Amino acid sequence: xxxxxxxxxxxxxxxxxxxxxxxxxxxxxxxxxxxxxxxxxxxxxxxxxxxxxxxxxxxxxxxxxxxxxxxxxxxxxxxxxxxxxxxxxxxxxxxxxxxxxxxxxxxxxxxxxxxxxxxxxxxxxxxxxxxxxxxxxxxxxxxxxxxxxxxxxxxxxxxxxxxxxxxxxxxxxxxxxxxxxxxxxxxxxxxxxxxxxxxxxxxxxxxxxxxxxxxxxxxxxxxxxxxxxxxxxxxxxxxxxxxxxxxxxxxxxxxxxxxxxxxxxxxxxxxxxxxxxxxxxxxxxxxxxxxxxxxxxxxxxxxxxxxxxxxxxxxxxxxxxxxxxxxxxxxxxxxxxxxxxxxxxxxxxxxxxxxxxxxxxxxxxxxxxxxxxxxxxxxxxxxxxxxxxxxxxxxxxxxxxxxxxxxx
Amino acid sequence: xxxxxxxxxxxxxxxxxxxxxxxxxxxxxxxxxxxxxxxxxxxxxxxxxxxxxxxxxxxxxxxxxxxxxxxxxxxxxxxxxxxxxxxx
Amino acid sequence: xxxxxxxxxxxxxxxxxxxxxxxxxxxxxxxxxxxxxxxxxxxxxxxxxxxxxxxxxxxxxxxxxxxxxxxxxxxxxxxxxxxxxxxxxxxxxxxxxxxxxxxxxxxxxxxxxxxxxxxxxxxxxxxxxxxxxxxxxxxxxxxxxxxxxxxxxxxxxxxxxxxxxxxxxxxxxxxxxxxxxxxxxxxxxxxxxxxxxxxxxxxxxxxxxxxxxxxxxxxxxxxxxxxxxxxxxxxxxxxxxxxxxxxxxxxxxxxxxxxxxxxxxxxxxxxxxxxxxxxxxxxxxxxxxxxxxxxxxxxxxxxxxxxxxxxxxxxxxxxxxxxxxxxxxxxxxxxxxxxxxxxxxxxxxxxxxxxxxxxxxxxxxxxxxxxxxxxxxxxxxxxxxxxxxxxxxxxxxxxxxxxxxxxxxxxxxxxxxxxxxxxxxxxxxxxxxxxxxxxxxxxxxxxxxxxxxxx
Numbered sequence: 009x010x011x012x013x014x015x016x017x018x019x020x021x022x023x024x025x026x027x028x029x030x031x032x033x034x035x036x037x038x039x040x041x042x043x044x045x046x047x048x049x050x051x052x053x054x055x056x057x058x059x060x061x062x063x064x065x066x067x068x069x070x071x072x073x074x075x076x077x078x079x080x081x082x083x084x085x086x087x088x089x090x091x092x093x094x095x096x097x098x099x100x101x102x103x104x105x106x107x108x109x110x111x112x113x114x115x116x117x118x119x120x121x122x123x124x125x126x127x128x129x130x131x132x133x134x135x136x137x138x139x140x141x142x143x144x145x146x147x148x149x150x151x152x153x154x155x156x157x158x159x160x161x162x163x164x165x166x167x168x169x170x171x172x173x174x175x176x177x178x179x180x181x182x183x184x185x186x187x188x189x190x191x192x193x194x195x196x197x198x199x200x201x202x203x204x205x206x207x208x209x210x211x212x213x214x215x216x217x218x219x220x221x222x223x224x225x226x227x228x229x230x231x232x233x234x235x236x237x238x239x240x241x242x243x244x245x246x247x248x249x250x251x252x253x254x255x256x257x258x259x260x261x262x263x264x265x266x267x268x269x270x271x272x273x274x275x276x277x278x279x280x281x282x283x284x285x286x287x288x289x290x291x292x293x294x295x296x297x298x299x300x301x302x303x304x305x306x307x308x309x310x311x312x313x314x315x316x317x318x319x320x321x322x323x324x325x326x327x328x329x330x331x332x333x334x335x336x337x338x339x340x341x342x343x344x345x346x347x348x349x350x351x352x353x354x355x356x357x358x359x360x361x362x363x364x365x366x367x368x369x370x371x372x373x374x375x376x377x378x379x380x381x382x383x384x385x386x387x388x389x390x391x392x393x394x395x396x397x398x399x400x401x402x403x404x405x406x407x408x409x410x411x412x413x414x415x416x
Numbered sequence: 417x418x419x420x421x422x423x424x425x426x427x428x429x430x431x432x433x434x435x436x437x438x439x440x441x442x443x444x445x446x447x448x449x450x451x452x453x454x455x456x457x458x459x460x461x462x463x464x465x466x467x468x469x470x471x472x473x474x475x476x477x478x479x480x481x482x483x484x485x486x487x488x489x490x491x492x493x494x495x496x497x498x499x500x501x502x503x504x
Numbered sequence: 505x506x507x508x509x510x511x512x513x514x515x516x517x518x519x520x521x522x523x524x525x526x527x528x529x530x531x532x533x534x535x536x537x538x539x540x541x542x543x544x545x546x547x548x549x550x551x552x553x554x555x556x557x558x559x560x561x562x563x564x565x566x567x568x569x570x571x572x573x574x575x576x577x578x579x580x581x582x583x584x585x586x587x588x589x590x591x592x593x594x595x596x597x598x599x600x601x602x603x604x605x606x607x608x609x610x611x612x613x614x615x616x617x618x619x620x621x622x623x624x625x626x627x628x629x630x631x632x633x634x635x636x637x638x639x640x641x642x643x644x645x646x647x648x649x650x651x652x653x654x655x656x657x658x659x660x661x662x663x664x665x666x667x668x669x670x671x672x673x674x675x676x677x678x679x680x681x682x683x684x685x686x687x688x689x690x691x692x693x694x695x696x697x698x699x700x701x702x703x704x705x706x707x708x709x710x711x712x713x714x715x716x717x718x719x720x721x722x723x724x725x726x727x728x729x730x731x732x733x734x735x736x737x738x739x740x741x742x743x744x745x746x747x748x749x750x751x752x753x754x755x756x757x758x759x760x761x762x763x764x765x766x767x768x769x770x771x772x773x774x775x776x777x778x779x780x781x782x783x784x785x786x787x788x789x790x791x792x793x794x795x796x797x798x799x800x801x802x803x804x805x806x807x808x809x810x811x812x813x814x815x816x817x818x819x820x821x822x823x824x825x826x827x828x829x830x831x832x833x834x835x836x837x838x839x840x841x842x843x844x845x846x847x848x849x850x851x852x853x854x855x856x857x858x859x860x861x862x863x864x865x866x867x868x869x870x871x872x873x874x875x876x877x878x879x880x881x882x883x884x885x886x887x888x889x890x891x892x893x894x895x896x897x898x899x900x901x902x903x904x905x906x907x908x909x910x911x912x913x914x915x916x917x918x919x920x921x922x923x924x925x926x927x928x929x930x931x932x933x934x935x936x937x938x939x940x941x942x943x944x945x946x947x948x949x950x951x952x953x954x955x956x957x958x959x
Contacts, residue, residue, distance in 0.1 A: 360448065
């Protein structure tokens with residue numbers, strides 16, 4: 009053990025943002041927990057404790073406005089993620105009412121999509137596939153495109169836009185000028201694509217989510233043309249990049265724990281608690297943000313009104329005060345009230361869909377890939393620190409069999 | 417510290433209860449097991465404590481998905497006590 | 505005769521009187537805590553433990569059958585069950601419980617969880633008429649549901665507390681004409697105060713319920729065959745009705761304890777913070793504990809007061825506390841007491857409460873407004889935040905809970921985006937109190953006006 013002085017919260021936060029720590033930021037998140045609430049040198053506040061994060065997610069004194077000085081978008085044109093009540097509540101109700109009915113009863117279809125993606129790699133002998141490119145990435149893209157009514161031939165374009173835009177969810181101060189310019193280009197392309205899609209639906213509505221949102225009978229009239237576009241963009245990015253990472257992180261967990269993989273193969277119901285544990289142990293969304301609307305006394309300190317707050321969801325999920333043996337992956341962990349989908353009024357709208365996609369994909373991987381193993385451990389990671397996940401996840405196998413028992 | 421036992425084995429009838437003090441109407445249970453859980457009006461959760469018809473898997477998904485872990489499933493293997501006087 | 509203390513804390517005989525939620529959860533917690541001795545469950549109702557909150561809602565509305573409200577048994581408890589067997593007496597020195605069937609059960613330690621029952625309508629004012637109902641048990645709910653299915657021309661609900669509101673709401677949903685009488689100036693005023701209660705009055709009106717405030721029922725009158733026909737109200741109105749539901753509060757089931765030497769009355773059994781029942785001389789009875797609706801106990805946030813937390817959350821949390829102290833004895837470490845919480849569903853609204861609004865002297869609307877569907881009311885006592893009630897806003901209450909636990913000042917400075925910058929402080933308007941300012945604290949220990957929404 010080294011005996012150097014403990015790293016500051018500022019240093020720990022810098023470490024989890026640094027790409028060299030992307031594969032395993034958890035030792036740094038765990039060290040943050042020594043001080044559940046800390047002030048950073050830039051004046052913002054770092055919150056790592058489970059209870060403290062939970063409180064701030066539910067606290068009327070928290071605003072979802074991150075007070076990002078670089079964000080010059082007018083408030084009305086910001087996404088649901090950055091909105092506060094009462095507008096947030098009105099907008100969220102519309103999105104929920106249109107989105108949820110369209111994803112219920114979707115499990116069988118998800119099973120078919122997963123089966124089809126794996127069928128492309130059926131092999132009687134040894135082979136390899138990239139879980140990210142071949143399964144985790146196309147699955148949610150297809151799902152969100154089907155939901156929105158994006159024509160199948162546009163899926164590749166739509167999907168690549170989502171990947172390019174994901175970087176925009178990282179703190180602006182961690183991005184280069186070139187990255188910011190590239191983001192702007194991608195945003196422009198997405199806006200252009202969505203405008204075209206919206207125009208087509210306006211003249212020819214269908215029963216898809218986009219038509220539902222456009223023609224929603226909404227007494228509050230929250231979905232003006234700008235907010236409609238912003239909401240679609242959010243559904244696209246938040247609705248798929250996170251799922252890619254959930255499936256990839258889950259696959260990593262399975263392949264690093266062969267006993268769990270073997271259990272899942274014989275007991276598909278294990279997928280239910282297992283996905284929750286992936287969301288706790290290796291969450292696709294590592295952090296969130298808030299700002300203080302009033303002075304907030306918390307953990308023996310005071311976050312002053314107007315402060316930016318960084319919520320380290322990945323750290324809270326490893327808080328030993330809340331979770332026994334938090335560093336251990338326990339596939340059937342009980343009472344797993346993790347922070348993987350956030351909490352409070354901003355709790356992930358797509359949580360149900362993400363869970364189902366991951367449960368079905370991981371079960372299929374366990375059942376169909378014989379003797380799977382990671383080609384690289386750790387795999388290469390994408391740049392993103394907030395929506396964190398592998399860039400590629402090559403998995404070698406002895407055989408990839410046909411699908412015999414459809415997942416439910 | 418009370419440890420929660422696992423869900424009851426499939427041979428026993430399914431029983432569940434939701435702590436509605438803890439419930440915050442996230443709706444994850446409704447989406448996971450719509451024949452067992454439903455919203456009455458906008459936010460008021462209602463549910464069947466003793467659902468029939470092979471919904472155990474859906475109910476276990478609902479319990480696992482609850483963000484505040486408000487759903488408790490039965491874990492007892494003993495038969496339910498009855499009214500017939502003194503018995504074990 | 506058994507010598508007290510003859511058995512070790514994990515062995516011996518424990519008798520639990522009361523086989524509802526609190527008794528069941530306590531029994532399970534006893535086994536969890538390592539109790540290996542004999543466990544006996546005594547219940548007056550003939551059913552396996554079931555949940556009461558749905559009785560006034562989904563069951564009454566016909567959306568859920570009584571067979572579908574049985575509580576899950578979380579674990580095996582290896583108990584002897586005596587159901588349909590009310591306890592009739594307690595012999596403290598002899599360590600025995602007398603049962604209605606003439607038997608008596610010896611115990612080394614006793615847990616009292618007999619709960620409450622609905623206050624009935626006096627016979628001299630028509631309480632015995634066919635068509636006069638209370639709502640507490642499965643049988644009550646089935647009887648009332650049957651009566652509603654007969655299509656009465658009007659249902660009279662006496663009392664606009666939680667049960668009354670839920671019953672009126674269910675009846676109105678079923679398309680029945682409903683009149684509700686309320687002694688005070690607003691529904692729910694006893695638990696939430698008149699200010700928030702006035703918002704609830706709007707819910708009644710929106711549902712088409714005929715709400716008569718500041719009105720009592722003088723008498724219920726029947727026809728020669730003994731069927732309810734009319735109600736005479738305090739303002740002289742005569743109301744034709746065939747179904748009346750008496751929802752005027754609950755009484756603790758403590759009659760079987762009379763003469764036992766325990767501090768028990770119609771309000772409940774007084775306990776200390778370890779759930780030990782107190783005797784009339786002010787000392788805890790070492791081997792007798794009480795939990796659930798029946799227990800009135802101190803809470804660290806409200807020193808000098810006894811709170812009866814008669815609702816679901818109290819039953820479960822307290823059951824664990826009781827089991828912990830029963831098994832681990834006087835030296836056991838104290839468990840953290842959760843804040844009281846309760847909920848109600850009525851007229852399409854989901855109302856949740858944290859802390860003890862009923863003790864407040866002031867209230868402030870901190871989010872939304874009383875005229876909107878959603879709002880949060882913060883309750884203060886002598887400048888401190890002690891409770892909050894959220895209507896259709898269940899996800900913010902944890903934030904208020906943290907403030908209450910931290911003894912935050914009232915009104916709380918929230919800056920909430922859906923609330924006023926500086927909330928107006930209003931008199932909480934609890935009935936029977938001075939308006940505003942500090943209240944006199946009488947020498948005796950007052951009891952919180954215990955809300956009883958869910959039982």
